[in-house]
Amino acid sequence: MQIIALFNLKEGARRSDYESWARGRDMPTVSGLPSVDKFQVLRSRNVLFSEDKPPFDYIEILDVTSQAAFLEDCGSDAVAALAKEMSAFTDGATFITTEEL
Numbered sequence: 001m002q003i004i005a006l007f008n009l010k011e012g013a014r015r016s017d018y019e020s021w022a023r024g025r026d027m028p029t030v031s032g033l034p035s036v037d038k039f040q041v042l043r044s045r046n047v048l049f050s051e052d053k054p055p056f057d058y059i060e061i062l063d064v065t066s067q068a069a070f071l072e073d074c075g076s077d078a079v080a081a082l083a084k085e086m087s088a089f090t091d092g093a094t095f096i097t098t099e100e101l
Contacts, residue, residue, distance in 0.1 A: 001067060005060035007093035015057075018089040019043075029082050035069035036062055060093075067097055 009018055022041050031039045040061045044054035064070040073079060086093075 001064055002098045003060075003062040003064060003067075003070065004096045004098060005062070005093045006056040006058075006096070007060075007090045008057045009089055010091055013089045018058075021085065021089065025085060026082060029078055030062070033070070033073040033076075033079070035065050035073045037065065038063040 009015065027039060027041060030036055038061075042059045042061070044057055044059065047054050062070070
């Protein structure tokens with residue numbers, strides 16, 4: 001199962017600060033959760049065939065063993081600390097659960 005997170009940086013948040021934090025804290029912590037098989041953080045570049053700005057600055061893709069296991073991991077102190085730190089950079093994220101056809 002994959003979970004997709006979509007989000008923008010807060011006004012005034014610096015991309016370089018967020019990306020440094022993501023590489024140093026977010027990616028290692030989330031990748032280390034027992035329920036996470038793979039974790040990617042992607043920066044939006046452009047909208048193909050358009051001059052429009054992408055609707056989201058960043059996309060996270062989490063391959064998880066199950067939604068229940070991931071939600072259990074989200075109850076840990078490490079994830080709570082990560083969520084608090086991330087709130088300095090974003091106003092929140094939209095998390096979408098998916099299933100393969």
